[in-house]
Amino acid sequence: MALTQKQTRWLLLTPAGLWYAALLLLPLAVVLIFSFGERNAVGGYAPGFTFEQYANLPARFAAFRNTMTLAPLGTLAALLIAYPLAYFLAVKVSSRWKTTLLVLVIVPFWTSILIRSYAWIFLLGGRGIPALFDWVGIEGVRLINTPFAVLIGIVYGYLPLMVFPIYVALEKLDKQLLEAAADLGTPPWRSFLQITLPLSMPGVLTGTMLVFILLMGEFLIPAILGGGKVFFVGNALVDLFLQSRNWAFGSAVAVALVVIMLIVVTLYGRLARRFSVGRDDVGLM
Template structure:
């Protein structure tokens, strides 16, 4: 019993800093946000203590932001998946091991640059002096790319692609090559092997990358602001407007609480799907 008590104390000592960190920087802010969500806006802005569901009943006022986010975030995650899977497949199963590290570096190193700088670069590329001017030179005038949902999706694809590639790559890299050889020996064609062996065994990585990218996109602010030009509003843009400009903290908190609930639902569904495909294998999401 004494030994068990000592082990428990040692475990508690190691866990306590992380638990304190989560309590101070995650749990307490969420509790404060939840309290604000049931309050009212003070006449001069900010929070006025109250207990009302008025803010949640007013959520349809930001239906456009919710609609854009709930539409473009999954579409952006799907685009990232469609581009990332072939890249991860090549890196894990086809690339020369001597060149693999270099190829991975080419994917990861741009991610070290500030997202703001990379997004500004896309503003120039998609702006009137970028691709539209080239298209006009070949006889395709009046094509607007910037400040459109398409521009936002391009920014999402470029900005979040590494976050989708790496989980899928890790999942494929751990794949037992003998299973692929056995499938071929049994007469399965490459396409049948891919859909029958490779894809199901890589689903944990697919779901991890999809969940990670989707969750981050639900709170995205910078890309819609710069590439959408204020015309493609996400929930993140609405939160900035409510907290920093109109100073309607209760309504902003209600939107933030709703966003957290959406993230929890997305993560729960992704975990269930990943566990279903993985069977008895361990699956870690985010």
């Protein structure tokens, strides 16, 4: 007996749906259940139903504050650096050198983020950039173990993830539109604002959300470049699960982080759709 179109669709979606439920929904459900439990006397999880863990969330306010401050700032900084670079690679560079330069952008990913972060310890430490400031007469500059050091590390670490979505969007840009605008006497800055930037926004939105989501769960860079003074929520989770072994409280912190991310992503998606509609309306005028 032949399958109907609806049955075929469900048959094709079932394997992916089972993997999604097993690898994403089930772990989230376990974390949610743990968040209402208690800490065992010897550490770990003890069954229960209490909101005590959520009531203790203000104890990790500093971690949430740092994450919600440095993650957006790092995303914005990466965007401001990545967009000119992606524009240069997609529009200005000849095809002869394009592949080579793209490889150079991705080369840092061939090395562990741990090694790259330790390299920044030297650059931002007393014998690195601060030593240059001392040499020119500016003394007392401290960069390592500060929020600025963490910001530098996350921008450097996640920059390629911002560059490539923007590059792909700009690579698809019809150059004839820019040539037509130039023939009509449109200034370059206006062509950029009215043609290049709107058409590259899908790449900007993709890169921004990709980097932001990853930064919300970052823990390695703050641990290395923050020196234990700049905590992210990821660092708090490592401490709660692996050191203090308070799985219930750690689960509550994880659930709170997921909720915050869902709210931010939802608002971001609505703004993106509004921008897309507005852009289409402008294009039709």
